[in-house]
Amino acid sequence: MTGSHARRGKPTRYDFSTRSIGFDDRRGHLFVPDRPADAPVVVLAPGAGLQWRPTLEATAERLAARGYAVVVFDHRGFETIDGDGLLSPSRQRADLDAAIEAARDAPEVDGDRLALWGMDLSAGTALAAAAETFHVDAVVARFPVLTGKALLPAWVRPRLAGLARGFVDYPVSLIDRIRGVEESDRGLRVPLFGEPGEVAAIAAPGAERGMRAVTGRESRTTPARSLVKLSRHDRHDVLGELTCPTLFVAGADDELAPPETVAAASEQVADASLVRVPTDHYGALDGEGLERTLNHELAFLDAELGDRDTKLL
Template identity: 30%
Template sequence: MRVPRWVAGLRRGWQIAPMDREDLTFTSGDDEVAAWLYRPAPADGPVPCVVMAHGFSLTRHDGLARYAESFAEAGAAALVMDFRHLGDSGGTPRGRFRIGEQRDDLTAAMRFARSLPGVDPDRIVLWGFSFAGGTAVTVAARDAHVAGLILVAPFLDGLARVIGTVRRSPLVAVRVLARAVLDLAGRHRTIPVTGRPGDLAAMTFEGEAEGFAAATGDGSPWRNEISPGVFAVVALHRPVRLAARLRCPVWVARGKRDVTVSARAIERLADRAPGAELHVHDVDHFEPFHTPAGDVLAGEQVDWLRRHGLVGPAPWRKPSVGGRRQP
């Protein structure tokens, strides 16, 4: 693997400017995963790293920079990745979505972060939005060495989403399921990620199409297409059931106007995860990425990292469980 310029610089004693960002790749399965590494100012010792993954079909270009920059300013590295088959990462066919593959990608990203010079392998924090939030819960429940979880509007209960879809658009649900079965049988097809209520698309609740449009913006490699195979099994995808297995502190947020993910599941995780802290904001599902609310959430996340010893070069101490709930 190519040695990044900044790693070579550290070995030579160069001074690195805060928030210098490097394009890197690492391997997951047979493909290369694209990532940005945001670096803090030089520290006296190894620094924590926040491993960041975006939600369903979204890419690292879609509003993650403000969060990564906030972590770097606070003294942590941030590794921001695209899942395989999406964004700048490799993998064919394009638009393929498999829960297991994305779990493997996030695990590979965490392993890669732990291997980086200057990163404290015992202070790796997983950050996930929406579907990736649920994936992060699954990974953390299986890896006792995860030091912390930051979950923004996590998708924790696929059954609740299926029930909501069937109630709103039963015909669309049937049509999507038929295409999902074909996709899992090896006949790769894509459907739109989002559309208006009643359209044949994966996410058609009121406001979701507008949310994707606002969050992606100019220059994003996001495509409004995704393989539908996940929808044949999504009702069984319920990371909320793993809440009690989490042994790291958890920062979790939900939006008061979020219709995309289950508020009940988020509340349940906050109640059952031993070290969880719940934050509730007057936002919809996508506003954390295209409104000033994102700055507020980023600030709260940095404060939480500081309180748990998960930013800066200070030696890590095991945080106490028993988080606090905020209105």
């Protein structure tokens, strides 16, 4: 698929405007296209351990230039470098629910035409939200991760070491909180990104390298109890409950969300499409990988959210 966004390259600010949007005592950003009026809205949820601006701004701009309103936000704990960095699937779900409500209530958009977009752990969260709570017209699940164990170290020794450290982190963090220790320094901490043989919350070949390439930053740390929370998280149960059209995007070289795992998940959803793109897990966040992947996602959103009377750009 080709479109004006591909020919122009990076959209200009004449294609859309942005403003801060509040929800649940927090702030996100709303991208509003120049046209059409009352645009359908897409809520973008960043991948595990990532902030929206370095990883999703390019995607949000291209969607807005295409004619979609877009809501983007950071999960609690990841808004600033001083946040606690806790990977909590239940907390992320609450964040997404609040962002959806804010998107539907925004006066500039058509809240009755709403899609969710998520990457890895947030893709699983988006699938669960669509199945369980909200009226959602479509879901884009890019490189979805439905079980938190998929993010943990594959090697037994570092996984067990990380979980043991995580259980100890609960009382230590509580004591530090009582003592008034800064949130980002409480308890026992482990690297957020690492290799399969290391103690880290997200451990996969090239995960830390891919994160640095996109964000330009060194990996931060996360409370060790993140590993415990991830080990208990599994949302395969929602797949059979999904009724809205769903696009599953698999990366041919993705070792964090292997393409065969993504394909197996798509087969459990009644109205699902599956595409494979030639990239690894973080390769679709910018450059050629983003353009290739986003072309598929835009074609899907155009088909599912396109206004009956007003054609999107």
